[in-house]
Amino acid sequence: MSSKTLCPYCGVGCGLEVSPPAQSGRATHRDSQGNPIWRVKGDRAHPSSKGQICVKGGTISESLDKNRLKYPMLRNSLSEEFRRVSWEKAFTTIVHQIQTVLANFGPDGISMYGSGQLQTEDYYIAQKLLKGCLGTNNFDANSRLCMSSAVAGYIQSFGSDGPPCCYDDLELTDCAFLIGTNTAECHPIVFNRLHKHKKRKGKRVKLIVVDPRRTKTAEAADLHLAIKPGTDIDLLHGIAHLLMRWDKIDTIFIDECTKDFPAYAEVIGKYPPELVARKCGIRLDELETAARYWGDAKRVLSLWSMGVNQSSEGTAKVRTLINLHLMTANIGKPGAGPFSLTGQPNAMGGRETGGLSHILPGYRLVKNPEHRREVEAFWGLEEGAISPLPGRDVLNMVRGLENREIGLFWIAATNPAVSMPDLERTKAAMMRSPFTVYQDAYDPTETKAYAHLLLPAAQWGEKTGTMTNSERVVTYCPSFRSPPGEAKADWEIFAEVGRRLGFQDKFDFADSAEVYAEFVQLTRGRLCDMSGLSHKRLAAEGPIQWPSPEGEITRSYGKRLYTNWNFPTEDVRAKFAAFDSQGLAEPTDQEYPFVLTTGRLYGHWHTMTRTGRIEKIMKMHPEPFVEIHPRDAQKLGIEEGSWVEVRSRRGVGRWKAKVTKAIAPGTLFVPMHWGALWTDNGEANLLTHPEVCPISLQPELKACAVQLVPINQQLSINHEKLTRKNQELVVI
Ligand SMILES: Nc1nc2c(c(=O)[nH]1)N[C@H]1C(S)=C(S)[C@@H](COP(=O)(O)OP(=O)(O)OC[C@H]3O[C@@H](n4cnc5c(=O)[nH]c(N)nc54)[C@H](O)[C@@H]3O)O[C@H]1N2
Numbered sequence: 120m121s122s123k124t125l126c127p128y129c130g131v132g133c134g135l136e137v138s139p140p141a142q143s144g145r146a147t148h149r150d151s152q153g154n155p156i157w158r159v160k161g162d163r164a165h166p167s168s169k170g171q172i173c174v175k176g177g178t179i180s181e182s183l184d185k186n187r188l189k190y191p192m193l194r195n196s197l198s199e200e201f202r203r204v205s206w207e208k209a210f211t212t213i214v215h216q217i218q219t220v221l222a223n224f225g226p227d228g229i230s231m232y233g234s235g236q237l238q239t240e241d242y243y244i245a246q247k248l249l250k251g252c253l254g255t256n257n258f259d260a261n262s263r264l265c266m267s268s269a270v271a272g273y274i275q276s277f278g279s280d281g282p283p284c285c286y287d288d289l290e291l292t293d294c295a296f297l298i299g300t301n302t303a304e305c306h307p308i309v310f311n312r313l314h315k316h317k318k319r320k321g322k323r324v325k326l327i328v329v330d331p332r333r334t335k336t337a338e339a340a341d342l343h344l345a346i347k348p349g350t351d352i353d354l355l356h357g358i359a360h361l362l363m364r365w366d367k368i369d370t371i372f373i374d375e376c377t378k379d380f381p382a383y384a385e386v387i388g389k390y391p392p393e394l395v396a397r398k399c400g401i402r403l404d405e406l407e408t409a410a411r412y413w414g415d416a417k418r419v420l421s422l423w424s425m426g427v428n429q430s431s432e433g434t435a436k437v438r439t440l441i442n443l444h445l446m447t448a449n450i451g452k453p454g455a456g457p458f459s460l461t462g463q464p465n466a467m468g469g470r471e472t473g474g475l476s477h478i479l480p481g482y483r484l485v486k487n488p489e490h491r492r493e494v495e496a497f498w499g500l501e502e503g504a505i506s507p508l509p510g511r512d513v514l515n516m517v518r519g520l521e522n523r524e525i526g527l528f529w530i531a532a533t534n535p536a537v538s539m540p541d542l543e544r545t546k547a548a549m550m551r552s553p554f555t556v557y558q559d560a561y562d563p564t565e566t567k568a569y570a571h572l573l574l575p576a577a578q579w580g581e582k583t584g585t586m587t588n589s590e591r592v593v594t595y596c597p598s599f600r601s602p603p604g605e606a607k608a609d610w611e612i613f614a615e616v617g618r619r620l621g622f623q624d625k626f627d628f629a630d631s632a633e634v635y636a637e638f639v640q641l642t643r644g645r646l647c648d649m650s651g652l653s654h655k656r657l658a659a660e661g662p663i664q665w666p667s668p669e670g671e672i673t674r675s676y677g678k679r680l681y682t683n684w685n686f687p688t689e690d691v692r693a694k695f696a697a698f699d700s701q702g703l704a705e706p707t708d709q710e711y712p713f714v715l716t717t718g719r720l721y722g723h724w725h726t727m728t729r730t731g732r733i734e735k736i737m738k739m740h741p742e743p744f745v746e747i748h749p750r751d752a753q754k755l756g757i758e759e760g761s762w763v764e765v766r767s768r769r770g771v772g773r774w775k776a777k778v779t780k781a782i783a784p785g786t787l788f789v790p791m792h793w794g795a796l797w798t799d800n801g802e803a804n805l806l807t808h809p810e811v812c813p814i815s816l817q818p819e820l821k822a823c824a825v826q827l828v829p830i831n832q833q834l835s836i837n838h839e840k841l842t843r844k845n846q847e848l849v850v851i
């Protein structure tokens with residue numbers, strides 16, 4: 120019997136069909152430890168992916184049985200060894216810790232740091248526990264490092280979060296504008312759909328890629344604008360300037376459906392093309408070509424991800440991109456719109472359930488008194504139970520730990536000891552935590568070193584829930600195998616803590632279908648209305664796209680938002696933004712003359728807890744490296760494959776040089792994936808800085824100033840030691 124589910128890696132959200140390892144009599148595919156491997160193929164009936172998958176989805180099942188955390192483990196201090204404990208002991212310990220912190224610090228002494236890899240049901244129960252019952256908004260997620268600039272940009276420009284487009288638009292556009300996204304490697308199936316369309320339509324479809332690196336995505340483009348890191352706003356204003364000059368703007372749409380255009384027009388007046396081209400480090404004719412492609416197209420679809428969001432002006436970048444859509448009415452119609460590609464499989468579900476410290480379930484805001492009252496009433500809480508103050512974002516949690524303002528730090532489904540910026544500082548802060556609960560599926564991970572209590576989580580395939588992909592399609596993900604050892608679903612862990620804290624009636628759920636049924640009621644009447652969805656319906660009918668209000672008979676797929684050009688603002692108009700370009704938070708100077716950017720490789724997933732243990736992927740990407748332009752390499756006498764040191768004001772890393780024209784001169788690229796368990800030489804985030812966008816509070820993981828120094832010595836990679844660290848065979 121096979122099960123239909125969703126790939127638990129990226130936000131494309133491909134449908135998978137998973138079947139058990141072959142039964143006796145037939146050859147069984149086994150991993151290097153002898154575990155039978157579940158068979159995985161693409162689900163042809165899934166509307167988002169139509170049967171396609173990439174190497175990550177195709178190999179996911181090989182990681183299911185390796186290095187799993189199976190039992191709760193406890194220690195009194197970080198210097199002690201962990202000892203196995205019962206769930207009973209684990210729960211009484213957490214409840215005791217929470218009660219102590221409530222007495223000593225009040226509710227805001229508790230902080231939880233979650234993840235876009237939790238399912239919607241997990242996320243929802245965590246919000247109810249923290250924001251509702253405990254009265255603290257200190258729930259943030261790794262989406263702060265990922266999607267928060269997109270969320271802020273949508274809210275400010277349109278009045279609500281919510282990507283307005285759908286993947287069908289990939290096949291309907293005549294100009295795709297990809298900025299700060301390596302779609303080919305990070306959202307491969309979205310890219311396949313777009314690329315096929317382009318191949319079919321030939322010159323009639325234009326593909327523009329804006330990225331300081333010549334990525335696989337850029338290689339497929341008609342026009343690759345290799346701008347200097349952090350000059351996106353200049354570029355976008357430059358395009359707007361030309362569109363104005365050439366009278367390629369839609370004045371009727373601007374007059375009837377938007378506001379604040381004059382202030383924006385004044386700003387773009389200051390960005391003449393010659394100046395912009397110089398600032399961005401591109402040719403004037405390249406800028407003009409980009410503007411012409413945009414201006415001549417009937418339907419422009421822009422796609423973006425971390426090159427835009429992970430910036431100290433992330434929200435301004437998002438809004439400036441949306442401005443271009445507004446001035447040319449490229450929104451709410453087929454093949455057009457500003458489409459943020461979400462990174463993680465359920466980052467969207469996180470947004471729907473209120474999984475950041477400033478939001479509440481159903482696309483509501485903590486700061487809005489009416490929104491708080493609606494949620495309090497729904498949860499059966501007294502008025503005022505939800506704090507009116509946004510909680511700590513994750514960087515503020517780090518500061519809270521430093522200042523000893525946090526008594527209990529609870530981490531779930533993320534590995535901050537690799538993925539947070541300014542890692543030494545993050546680690547030092549986590550060392551100060553009086554008590555850290557870490558709820559993860561794998562063991563070891565780098566974050567384990569900073570935990571007092573480890574809780575084994577059932578992961579995807581071992582618990583039943585739902586996830587929403589980038590195009591708002593909700594997929595039912597049933598449990599198809601038992602969790603290893605005593606692992607439990609995240610939502611069950613949160614709910615049990617809630618019951619033991621005295622909120623029996625609030626967490627009285629028989630199963631996750633009941634959790635989902637409660638959650639969707641909170642979306643009724645909101646933009647993300649899912650009141651027509653249930654586990655039962657999703658299991659029977661397959662994936663469904665929201666909005667999906669109860670009782671409405673609509674298509675389940677191919678929906679767009681804002682097709683009537685009414686936006687959820689007070690006056691139903693979308694808003695132009697007037698931001699000047701600020702550049703990088705840490706500009707280069709004589710001492711630190713290079714910009715270091717960081718990002719992803721096709722095969723690996725984040726901190727490698729799964730992909731580091733998959734042979735095929737380790738063979739594709741065995742070790743980290745630093746990309747250096749030949750001109751810079753020559754100047755410094757660096758040869759391909761030689762070791763170099765990269766130093767920032769915060770940390771140092773050593774990598775093998777990959778000399779390539781794929782990177783712009785003056786810029787270096789290091790993959791983010793390798794943490795302390797996988798390398799002894801260089802971790803990207805030891806170098807990055809913690810400066811954030813003042814609006815979205817998203818850190819600028821994409822750029823810091825560094826020195827590049829050749830080291831005339833051959834460093835060895837101690838594979839044996841690294842293998843021991845990971846307690847299993849890793850093929851390199
Ligand atoms: N293979 C793989 N796929 C993934 C993931 C993974 O770990 N591995 N993770 C998922 C997640 S959570 C996310 S968030 C997405 C991320 O997906 P992407 O955002 O596509 O991936 P990144 O490699 O982080 O960054 C994208 C590009 O931004 C460029 N960039 C850097 N600075 C700038 C700048 O100033 N301006 C512009 N325009 N571009 C710049 C980089 O050169 C890089 O090519 O991928 C998802 N998919």
Ligand SMILES: Nc1nc2c(c(=O)[nH]1)N[C@H]1C(S)=C(S)[C@@H](COP(=O)(O)OP(=O)(O)OC[C@H]3O[C@@H](n4cnc5c(=O)[nH]c(N)nc54)[C@H](O)[C@@H]3O)O[C@H]1N2
Nearest residue numbers: 265532533534538558559560561576578717725726728791
């Ligand atoms: N330098 C640099 N740093 C970055 C980025 C970058 O581009 N550059 N990108 C940032 C972005 S966009 C992101 S999204 C983050 C990602 O960074 P992380 O969130 O730290 O990365 P993951 O390795 O995906 O960690 C997820 C963890 O959840 C566990 N897990 C999987 N499924 C489950 C489950 O169902 N329940 C529980 N409890 N645990 C589970 C996995 O074992 C793993 O340990 O990194 C950020 N950091």
Ligand code: SF4
Nearest residue numbers: 126128129133173176
């Ligand atoms: S494109 Fe993303 S969702 Fe699809 S199979 Fe690959 S990792 Fe999974």
Ligand SMILES: [Mo]
Nearest residue numbers: 264265462463
């Ligand atoms: Mo992400």
